[in-house]
Amino acid sequence: MMANQSIKNFIAVCLLIFTGSSLQAQYVSDITYPDKSAKIISDASLPNVKYGNTITTEDMKKQLFEIASDRMAGRETGYEGNVLAGEYIKSQLQSWGVKPPKGMNDYFQPIALTYTSWDKTIVKLGEKVYRNLWDFVALPGKNNEILAQTINEVHFLGYGIQDKGQKDYSGKKVKGKTILINEGEPMLNDSVYALTGTTKPSDWTLDKKIELAKKKGVSLILVVPTDIKATLNDNRRFVLSPMVELENSVGKKIDGPNVIYISSGLARDIMGESGVAGLEKARTEMAAKGKFKKLVFTPVLQLEFTKNQRLIEGRNILAFFEGSKKKNETVIVSAHYDHIGKRGDVIYYGADDNGTGTTTLLEFAEALAKAQKDNALPERNILLLWMTGEEKGLLGSQYYAEHPIIPIDQTVVDVNIDMIGRQDDKYEKKNEKYYIYTIGSDRLSTDLHKINEDINNKYSQLILDYTFNSESDPNRFYYRSDHYNFAKKGIPAIFFFSGVHKDYHQPGDTPDKIMYDKMERIGRHAFQLMWELANRPERIKVDGELKP
Structure with missing residues (x-):
């Protein structure tokens, strides 16, 4: 997830204060607890359950230990570790027979990026x-x-x-x-x-x-x-x-x-x-x-500031599954695969941020590849989108939103996954791990919010915490992950996130600290939500308006 200080350079937030009233939008901000008496749907004859069950802790752990390994060196955009991570994702997609979208010769969407740093900084007085x-x-x-x-x-x-x-x-x-x-x-x-x-x-x-x-x-x-x-x-x-x-x-x-x-x-x-x-x-x-x-x-103030600039190529990664009927409507599931790299010789592994989202999308790709072989894919297209440059200012998602492979008007929704493998202090104190912060679900579509609640009751029974969905949230999390660039285009977006912990953007964000059973539960929930959004008779309605 993009760090908080970068919001100042990404969006301008203006609060209008009026005596006795406020124009600030009101969004759901409470906590929904699951009905433990309700029976979870587990009938493996249902295709969504059958393929969702292929998402397992064992597979997630294996994938994440690779994504957050020394070899990947923190996956910083523009550096070798990020390239290696992209090649690894590509190799997995190829091994499952997954294809890129039509018209693309490869899984990669290239992005031109300019890196600028100081070469010389001199300030002298006398x-x-x-x-x-x-x-x-x-x-x-x-x-x-x-x-x-x-x-x-x-x-x-x-x-x-x-x-x-x-x-x-x-x-x-x-x-x-x-x-x-x-x-x-x-x-x-x-x-x-x-x-x-x-x-x-x-x-x-x-x-x-x-x-x-x-x-x-x-x-x-x-x-x-x-x-x-x-x-x-x-x-x-x-x-x-x-x-x-x-x-x-x-x-x-x-x-x-x-x-x-x-x-x-x-x-x-x-x-x-x-x-x-x-x-x-x-x-x-x-x-x-x-x-x-x-x-x-x-x-007598002497100054000299000269720059070092280089042009590099970043890459988004796209995997496409064509729907069985509604081929002009596409559900996107997204996660950024970059992190912040190294500082000197110290690797910032980024296991939770966002190795967990990266790995979850790999599990989705494998599950959907099996469904594709069985001719059992849902009605709408599904695009899995691994984005680069999130830690640099949501750049990969910004580029995709401005240069979409799937037309914006054909894009139904974005389900974004960013950090789902740890606990924050609030839930650690409660000794509760089966929760997920749910952000943005009611901002542009009340359908999306209701469907997510329904899916949770039927399949997942997670605690859905909407605290960070509040417009008054000082963390501004709604504006700090890749779904926001889709929302700016009028595309309903929902963001799953398990909160900030002591290892956020620290070398200690390692794969051995991930709660893989929690990650599996949340991953399966997101899969069921994706399947429902892709398979329901009607496209979800946009009935909200983005209020930055």
Whole structure:
């Protein structure tokens, strides 16, 4: 699953607050407990039961120990381990006689990806050299190269805000200049924001400040965050690994000013002793007048930032099973097969994230291949879709949604599986493992929600926890896995997820810690849901509207 900090770079979330009312959408957010007195349907003469029963803990364990092995080296998109994982999936599909969709010569959907990292990062004041990721942080995908240059003029603009209550740009000409601003916005006290007069911040995000600076013609923004270590942690995957973009963007210029986060120590050094004294005086005046007077520092600031860019090929993997009747309607089951690779010599195995989803789709492929040989496939087509680049920002699913192999209007639903093999703290404390967080089921289709509940009562009897389906969920999980790119196209999507645990995005996410009986139960549930969606008389209805 995509890490939480990357949401800021993936979607813009706007909450509208009204006195006494809210326009926030209301979705199911409770917990459904199964009726233990109900008898589970287990008649193996039924094709859905017969082929669903071929999904076993033994097979899942065997597959997952391969997917999350040392050889796969964490499966990071753009690296050898990811390629090896793709080839392994292909070899399994070939061994079962599974075919790619019509019109494809191979199982792979190639995706052009641009990897960008810093080749050189130099920040000096006189002879003093500052340390990257300690004294300053710059995101390579959000900045243009800075060829060796010396800056002798830095304009201090407070918070970089121009508003009726904060006029940091008033009387200042900064076209082509370097500005220094504080992160955040002024506070009246520890909890009340000056611009709103409430405990809620204004809409002056850093992105809005950058857009204003762009309009003013600013060349470079030096941002002083409250805590540069926290800034580094929030952007860790963008600075410790190359930033990845869809398509060929080698040499592409960023439209706007460069942005470098700097420590408070570096900021003080740029100001110099007289500048710090001037700043204190300016702050006193700002408190009285609501604006900063003109402050210009004159350091000898030397900068050089050069990039290393490479174009690589990522690959989605597709397996297709043609339906017996409704050949213009397709059910998609998806899972991302990439993870975050290695850090130095340390492998991040990604067994749960998302070796479990990857393996579950392999089990589906084998089961459906058996059904195909028996001429027993359901009425609609089924597309199994292993996606790459999820950890880089849902890139594989974004590419597929924008370049679909199956037309969007023929795509009925996406059933997405991401992390189904462990417990989170909540259920570990309850000593309960047969649960699944169910996200998105009622967002676009009430049919989908009802069918999933019905399938659970008949075949699975899992605890269906909708906590993370709430629009007020601070984790924003609905927006953090690949199903979201299908939902944006108006395709109903449901996401199965067993929660975050202590080994999430850590080297300890290994296959020996997976609860394979839990994984089998959830995998069989998803299989029964897929079969019902592919075999029911009527296509599920879209009766909801996406509210980002």
